[in-house]
Amino acid sequence: MAVSFDKEGYLRVDASVLATLRLLVITSIAISLSIAAIGSRLFSVIRFESIIHEFDPWFNFRATKYLVNHTFYKFLNWFDDKTWYPLGRITGGTLYPGLMVTSAVISNLLNKLSLPVDIRNITVMLAPAFSTLTALSTYLFTYEVTSSTKTFKNNKTPALLSAAFIAIVPGYISRSVAGSYDNEAIAITLLMTTFYFWIKSVKLGSIFYASITSLFYFYMVSAWGGYVFITNMIPLHIFVLILMGRFDYKLYTSYCTWYALGTLMSMQIPFVRFSPIKSNDHISSFGVFGLLQLVIFANYFKTILSPKLFNNFMIAFGTIILSLGLIFLIFATKFGWIAPWTGRFYSLWDTNYAKVHIPIIASVSEHQPTPWSSFYFDLNYLIWCFPFGVYLCFNDLSNESIFVIIYSVLGSYFAGVMIRLMLTLAPIVCVCGSLTIGKLIQIYLDIKLYLKEKNEKKEDYNNKENITNLSNLISKLLIILTMIFYLFFYVQHCIWVNSNAYSSPSVVLASKNRDGSAAIIDDFREAYYWLRMNTEEDSKVMAWWDYGYQIGGMADRTTFVDNNTWNNTHIATVGKAMSVNETNSEIVMRKLGVDYVLVIFGGLLGYSGDDLNKFLWMIRISEGIWPEEVNERSFFTDKGEYRIDELATDSMKDSLMYKMSYYKFGEMFQNRDPVDRVRQQRLSSKYANEIHLDILEEVFTSENWLVRIYKLKEEDNFGRSLVEIGDKERSEEGKSKRSKRLQTKKRPNLDLRV
Amino acid sequence: MARKDVKGVKKVSVKEIPAVEKPFNKSTTTTTTTTTSSKISWYEELSKSIDTALIQYKKDLASSRRLRLIDTFLAFLMISGIVQFAFCILGGSNPFNTFLSGFGACVGQFVLTVALRVQSFDKNPEIAFGEYIFASLLLHFVLVHFMNQLA
Incomplete structure (x- = not known):
């Protein structure tokens, strides 16, 4: 009998039934967590459609399509001549293929199972699917950390809580909503899985688990450049443990196995290639690898020699090794065997570095330092549970807890430096937060303890005890209710943030009509579709690099620069073409081979992420290469204002970007003064009508003026310059003012080739 | 076969190490008491410790x-x-x-x-x-x- 009543009337349940029940409960928790994780990421699909978001995902999507339509080897050898015209990009060798391969494998698998799912849907849903796996790996990670501690022995509460936290934490959702098909979508899963196997292998000292760690590390390397975080976290963990005198052979077996296998595996990725042995980013892992060899060697002597002898021996041994290592390092850097630190690395330590030296890194909004408020916004109340969780780890100080502490410290630092690294902080905040809440639950909500006490006190029952019991109960209830309120509030906050802040595809914009009904602004796709349908297939479109991937992915046209910002000079060239006057710009554009120019203009709609707001970055980047032709100061008025109305400086008014943005802007407002709704400045109607363009002709302007496309005019047959012709026409036009009246509003020819 | 070997190693290692260490410890204490300034003995000590390690290593090898x-x-x-x-x-x-x-x-x-x-x-x-x-x-x-x- 599995369930029975014993003589005293107590219910007796068989252990196997309890175990089954426990499994059932945990499984149902896992399933509901998965549903919550996926569900909260689907806002954008429901509100808009199943579409790829933002910028980078469009490239990943395009690459995935290439992989699915070609073979894997063709993918690795892919030379893309449709980007970075005329240079092209060795795409196969300069990307992290993990993401594309993952979705290609899933797609093939589904096809084998006779479930032909469109590749677009797979890529859109990949991030939510992996978020459930992240919850699972976080659960395992936390369980591995807590199961060895005294406080949480065999207690799954923190583990389950951490899984629940990570499932809906906004800091992670920001990079993993449906449609945000980016490397980070799978990288966080792999990060947590790698860490889980790592602490497991340290705990057991097992070569097998270390090999599994390196396998996941390999997957991580193939998926995201952030793998360097793991490459430095694990050696740091080992290093700290050695400094604490925790060395035993388990550290050696796990670390050396991971390092040897992981490094060799990471070199299989074409983009990484030899950097694990050449770049300084990886040197700490190599250093610790060497250190461990010495330590295990010394450890052998420790078992044989007396402490005093060993001490002297170590001093002699240590000085020799240290000096040798230093000399080697100095020579290696001097002779260029080791590559110097990269700019992205410097900007991790010195937040001002990028601003001063590399405008292209500083210009990316996600590389900005994190404002304080976004910590609360992205992590909610977990951010103040976080320090207490770290404190609990300090109380415990097992090898695993030390790992959590190191991760917390590094994660917090990096999250403070760059807003996008909030992503790597989020998992550890969830883990530490769950430790805090788990501890609270253990103290105030342990029913087992309560029942035990009740049983013991049953015999000697008196009034005094009853009162203390009551106050005890009230205080407990108070804390539990507060805690439950916060948990509830957390869920609410997360859902609100996910729905309002992180679920916009940014390719399609949502707004509201005056009557409150939802309106969808689909200008981007309208324009890209126009390009796709109305231009020659080999025409080259010049736009700022932000839109390179989208033009490639949606319009399928050749671009000059894109979000893979590998060539700063090329970007500066495009920036120069945008920021100098028409005559000079024409020279640049003819040399580049531009056919069309695409510009984003938000002045009519009030879309603040438009090109005029990014214009300063274009100027800065091109000033870095041509300081005598482009000067940032000359775009500001004497008062230091960034003006675009009549008071704007001449270089501003003459720049191609300015002209492209406001060309015919006045016509939209008939005879009223046009207002730029982004920069909140009013242009007089007379001035606005005077803005003219000679070297370009307008071919397309989207419904809300968000995207404007111009075509570079053919060179004049008689060899006159286009600006000259324009000037001449204007002066004739000025003589006969009547002709201006007759001029009808010229709209672009919109006959679509469908 | 393999298991037997390991057991043998274990026994040897447990028994032998203290046997080596004990006389050695004595010798170090005597040297430190006799020679107060230890500039020359430092080098000797080093070579001595390497020697003892080698002896121990050879013993380990011979046993397994x-x-x-x-x-x-x-x-x-x-x-x-x-x-x-x-x-x-x-x-x-x-x-x-x-x-x-x-x-x-x-x-x-x-x-x-x-x-x-x-x-x-x-x-x-x-x-x-x-x-x-x-x-x-x-x-x-x-x-x-x-x-x-x-x-």
Whole structure:
């Protein structure tokens, strides 16, 4: 009998039934967590459609399509001549293929199972699917950390809580909503899985688990450049443990196995290639690898020699090794065997570095330092549970807890430096937060303890005890209710943030009509579709690099620069073409081979992420290469204002970007003064009508003026310059003012080739 | 066979180490009492400690066939690695990935074997050996793939 009543009337349940029940409960928790994780990421699909978001995902999507339509080897050898015209990009060798391969494998698998799912849907849903796996790996990670501690022995509460936290934490959702098909979508899963196997292998000292760690590390390397975080976290963990005198052979077996296998595996990725042995980013892992060899060697002597002898021996041994290592390092850097630190690395330590030296890194909004408020916004109340969780780890100080502490410290630092690294902080905040809440639950909500006490006190029952019991109960209830309120509030906050802040595809914009009904602004796709349908297939479109991937992915046209910002000079060239006057710009554009120019203009709609707001970055980047032709100061008025109305400086008014943005802007407002709704400045109607363009002709302007496309005019047959012709026409036009009246509003020819 | 060997090693290591250490400890205490300034004895001490380590190492080797086997393999890997490295410096590292995979095979296998060696006194040497084979297979699978890849 599995369930029975014993003589005293107590219910007796068989252990196997309890175990089954426990499994059932945990499984149902896992399933509901998965549903919550996926569900909260689907806002954008429901509100808009199943579409790829933002910028980078469009490239990943395009690459995935290439992989699915070609073979894997063709993918690795892919030379893309449709980007970075005329240079092209060795795409196969300069990307992290993990993401594309993952979705290609899933797609093939589904096809084998006779479930032909469109590749677009797979890529859109990949991030939510992996978020459930992240919850699972976080659960395992936390369980591995807590199961060895005294406080949480065999207690799954923190583990389950951490899984629940990570499932809906906004800091992670920001990079993993449906449609945000980016490397980070799978990288966080792999990060947590790698860490889980790592602490497991340290705990057991097992070569097998270390090999599994390196396998996941390999997957991580193939998926995201952030793998360097793991490459430095694990050696740091080992290093700290050695400094604490925790060395035993388990550290050696796990670390050396991971390092040897992981490094060799990471070199299989074409983009990484030899950097694990050449770049300084990886040197700490190599250093610790060497250190461990010495330590295990010394450890052998420790078992044989007396402490005093060993001490002297170590001093002699240590000085020799240290000096040798230093000399080697100095020579290696001097002779260029080791590559110097990269700019992205410097900007991790010195937040001002990028601003001063590399405008292209500083210009990316996600590389900005994190404002304080976004910590609360992205992590909610977990951010103040976080320090207490770290404190609990300090109380415990097992090898695993030390790992959590190191991760917390590094994660917090990096999250403070760059807003996008909030992503790597989020998992550890969830883990530490769950430790805090788990501890609270253990103290105030342990029913087992309560029942035990009740049983013991049953015999000697008196009034005094009853009162203390009551106050005890009230205080407990108070804390539990507060805690439950916060948990509830957390869920609410997360859902609100996910729905309002992180679920916009940014390719399609949502707004509201005056009557409150939802309106969808689909200008981007309208324009890209126009390009796709109305231009020659080999025409080259010049736009700022932000839109390179989208033009490639949606319009399928050749671009000059894109979000893979590998060539700063090329970007500066495009920036120069945008920021100098028409005559000079024409020279640049003819040399580049531009056919069309695409510009984003938000002045009519009030879309603040438009090109005029990014214009300063274009100027800065091109000033870095041509300081005598482009000067940032000359775009500001004497008062230091960034003006675009009549008071704007001449270089501003003459720049191609300015002209492209406001060309015919006045016509939209008939005879009223046009207002730029982004920069909140009013242009007089007379001035606005005077803005003219000679070297370009307008071919397309989207419904809300968000995207404007111009075509570079053919060179004049008689060899006159286009600006000259324009000037001449204007002066004739000025003589006969009547002709201006007759001029009808010229709209672009919109006959679509469908 | 293997299990017996390990037990033998265990017994020897437990018995022998204190036997070596005890007289040694005495000798150090006597030296420190006799010679107060220890500038010359410092060097002597060093060579002495290396000597004792060597003696102990030889004893360990003599007692276990398995240790002999592992250490021979380690020596082979080390020599092979050194030869490859020397060749790389003298003859050039032109197919760099080929050199790396050859050298990596030596280093990786060396490290794995050392990991096996320290584990061979463990409770479950069979499991350790199984894991060792798994990791080695993985290592060489990767290396074979890497060997002829075009850079």
